[in-house]
Amino acid sequence: MIDHSPSRVWEIVGTPELYSRFVPVISWCQVVEPVERGRGPRCLIRLTPQRGALTQARIHAGVYRAGAHVVWSGDEHQRNWVSIELHDLGGDRTELVVRLMMPEVPDTFADLLSPGAVKRGVRELALRIGEHLSGRPSGSPHLRDDAKATTLGTTSILVRAGVLSPGRPDKMARQLRSLARWGATVAGGYQASAARVPNAIALHDERTTRTFAEADERSTRLANALAERGVRAGDRVALMCRNHTAMVEAFIACGKLSADVLLLNTGLSATAVAKVIARHEPVAVLADDEFAHIVDRAPGEFLRISTWPEAERGYPTVDELIKDASATRLKPADRPGRIVVLTSGTTGVPKGARRPTPKGLSTAASVLARIPLRANDRIVVAAPLFHTWGLAGMQVGMAVRASLSLVRLFDAEETLRTIAEQRCEVLFAVPIMLQRILDLPERVRDRYDLSTLRVVASSGSALSGSLVTSFMDAFGDVLYNLYGSTEVSWVSIADPADLRAAPTTAGRCPPGTEVAILDGKRRPVPPGVDGQIFVGNDMLFDGYTDGGTLPMSDRLMATGDVGYLDADGRLFVTGRADEMIVSGSENVFPRPVEEALAALPQVFEAAAVGVPDPEFGQRLAVYLVLRPGARLDADDVRSYIHQRLARFAVPRDVYFVDELPRNATGKILKRLLNDDTWPMAPPAHDD
Numbered sequence: 001m002i003d004h005s006p007s008r009v010w011e012i013v014g015t016p017e018l019y020s021r022f023v024p025v026i027s028w029c030q031v032v033e034p035v036e037r038g039r040g041p042r043c044l045i046r047l048t049p050q051r052g053a054l055t056q057a058r059i060h061a062g063v064y065r066a067g068a069h070v071v072w073s074g075d076e077h078q079r080n081w082v083s084i085e086l087h088d089l090g091g092d093r094t095e096l097v098v099r100l101m102m103p104e105v106p107d108t109f110a111d112l113l114s115p116g117a118v119k120r121g122v123r124e125l126a127l128r129i130g131e132h133l134s135g136r137p138s139g140s141p142h143l144r145d146d147a148k149a150t151t152l153g154t155t156s157i158l159v160r161a162g163v164l165s166p167g168r169p170d171k172m173a174r175q176l177r178s179l180a181r182w183g184a185t186v187a188g189g190y191q192a193s194a195a196r197v198p199n200a201i202a203l204h205d206e207r208t209t210r211t212f213a214e215a216d217e218r219s220t221r222l223a224n225a226l227a228e229r230g231v232r233a234g235d236r237v238a239l240m241c242r243n244h245t246a247m248v249e250a251f252i253a254c255g256k257l258s259a260d261v262l263l264l265n266t267g268l269s270a271t272a273v274a275k276v277i278a279r280h281e282p283v284a285v286l287a288d289d290e291f292a293h294i295v296d297r298a299p300g301e302f303l304r305i306s307t308w309p310e311a312e313r314g315y316p317t318v319d320e321l322i323k324d325a326s327a328t329r330l331k332p333a334d335r336p337g338r339i340v341v342l343t344s345g346t347t348g349v350p351k352g353a354r355r356p357t358p359k360g361l362s363t364a365a366s367v368l369a370r371i372p373l374r375a376n377d378r379i380v381v382a383a384p385l386f387h388t389w390g391l392a393g394m395q396v397g398m399a400v401r402a403s404l405s406l407v408r409l410f411d412a413e414e415t416l417r418t419i420a421e422q423r424c425e426v427l428f429a430v431p432i433m434l435q436r437i438l439d440l441p442e443r444v445r446d447r448y449d450l451s452t453l454r455v456v457a458s459s460g461s462a463l464s465g466s467l468v469t470s471f472m473d474a475f476g477d478v479l480y481n482l483y484g485s486t487e488v489s490w491v492s493i494a495d496p497a498d499l500r501a502a503p504t505t506a507g508r509c510p511p512g513t514e515v516a517i518l519d520g521k522r523r524p525v526p527p528g529v530d531g532q533i534f535v536g537n538d539m540l541f542d543g544y545t546d547g548g549t550l551p552m553s554d555r556l557m558a559t560g561d562v563g564y565l566d567a568d569g570r571l572f573v574t575g576r577a578d579e580m581i582v583s584g585s586e587n588v589f590p591r592p593v594e595e596a597l598a599a600l601p602q603v604f605e606a607a608a609v610g611v612p613d614p615e616f617g618q619r620l621a622v623y624l625v626l627r628p629g630a631r632l633d634a635d636d637v638r639s640y641i642h643q644r645l646a647r648f649a650v651p652r653d654v655y656f657v658d659e660l661p662r663n664a665t666g667k668i669l670k671r672l673l674n675d676d677t678w679p680m681a682p683p684a685h686d687d
């Protein structure tokens with residue numbers, strides 16, 4: 001029994017898109033044909049009776065009496081059906097009656113279909129629906145990894161990854177001494193690897209290859225050269241570089257000096273760089289020659305060094321400094337150098353976020369628990385190193401003594417060529433890079449042997465469900481998606497099993513991480529309800545360099561996103577809290593609209609934003625990039641959204657544009673979509 005009227009209970013029972021929030025075995029459900037007079041909806045549904053087991057089917061509502069009764073049956077297996085009836089008991093009470101007949105299901109469903117399991121499942125369903133409608137949080141409002149981040153658990157993960165493995169006693173001793181002295185910093189990690197595997201390839205770019213021993217010696221010489229020119233512990237050194245070996249050597253050198261590293265986004269304008277440098281006052285700027293004209297315009301007196309020489313500019317190069325410098329080893333300072341990462345800058349000039357020093361190998365173990373990297377992997381790092389995800393690729397790769405192939409200028413086919421020629425096992429990329437790889441003609445992709453590729457790790461912006469499914473269909477179940485931010489590091493990680501089950505999921509927490517979905521008063525939300533996402537782990541940032549921080553609830557930090565947990569404990573991100581619009585009295589998030597549009601075969605890219613509306617306060621506008629040769633009009637778009645989402649999610653303004661504005665990591669700059677300075681076509685239709 002549920003203490004609500006049948007009409008309230010029907011809000012859930014009659015909305016199959018919500019089923020995954022209340023039934024653990026249902027991971028995804030999409031309406032493909034809406035309710036029409038005389039018949040119920042048709043849907044695609046995915047069922048996951050066990051971890052890694054997946055069944056997808058088309059179902060239809062053969063009986064559909066709104067507010068009272070629905071019977072779902074399979075299109076393929078007509079003998080399988082589930083009946084859900086709502087009996088009005090009066091006094092705002094409803095009896096939920098579930099009957100089912102399942103003669104044609106896989107053996108993996110056997111345990112779920114026993115009489116006892118079915119009764120427990122119906123009771124739990126009624127309880128969750130009641131809590132949802134009453135606004136009561138369930139007993140477990142938080143999402144945690146089942147395996148606690150214990151010393152034993154961390155050791156087990158590191159042994160499985162090969163980070164801790166037998167070796168020559170003298171090399172193991174030097175490795176452990178380096179980590180003990182320098183901690184789990186970039187300087188400590190690369191010195192430990194140099195002690196353990198000195199002749200293994202550490203870094204590779206289009207110009208050079210370095211072993212761990214070479215990277216260790218060169219970074220020591222560079223650190224001494226910078227010290228001779230006045231760089232001291234606690235000073236800030238800015239890097240404005242693309243991915244290459246000199247950037248990593250500069251990283252290590254700053255770590256050996258205990259200097260803070262300020263990472264400058266290579267896509268920033270000269271004005272933005274000038275403001276960032278004026279605010280952070282670095283004593284030195286190491287930059288590729290292509291950015292020298294931007295650095296030249298920055299105010300202040302600071303040392304200028306070339307990291308990727310292309311022209312004679314009069315600045316000393318990294319190689320010149322290393323050539324004449326001492327190889328005397330340095331001692332760690334009391335405080336290790338910090339890394340300052342700039343926020344993405346999608347809403348203006350970016351702020352600096354101080355990243356914490358990793359707390360030993362347990363930090364790497366948290367990621368390795370969900371993304372199965374192994375010792376000595378060959379990793380292609382295409383995500384920019386100035387971005388949190390590229391930085392994570394370097395740091396986690398360092399922990400497993402990986403050989404990093406650094407992609408200076410991303411090209412989809414060249415990336416595949418690198419993976420094939422170097423027999424790489426791992427690719428670190430941002431979603432737009434995966435889209436560009438997938439957009440290559442199949443005949444081009446087939447030229448390259450990618451049989452060694454075991455992990456494609458993505459982060460940095462949302463992955464659309466259509467991209468997830470298409471990418472894994474093309475390259476196999478190798479995709480791992482990390483949801484996080486510069487401020488909170490990681491929140492959750494979706495592995496291939498998660499993404500097959502629910503392509504839009506953000507996944508599950510790694511060990512040592514906790515997630516809560518809270519309302520505006522910092523209280524846990526009821527089951528299936530959207531709320532603000534808060535996260536706690538050991539790598540929450542130390543605040544912005546201007547003194548600001550993010551809201552906290554106890555030990556948990558706000559991500560700025562809104563989302564929900566499904567009944568099986570997967571996290572879903574609905575959208576940014578500051579992107580929500582109120583149209584009339586309804587709350588609307590752009591992301592579900594973007595997800596729906598991205599599934600259209602004619603659509604290459606889609607973005608949705610709120611715009612002012614004199615009648616409703618705000619309304620949705622969508623911006624679409626069509627695939628070459630595709631045709632679509634505004635009425636088609638509205639009709640399509642109307643069939644799949646609520647009425648208030650239907651966009652009134654539809655724009656067709658040649659491209660969407662993006663930053664250097666491929667994230668769409670939505671603030672520019674309504675900017676008069678951004679060129680675009682007039683709206684296809686505006687009611």
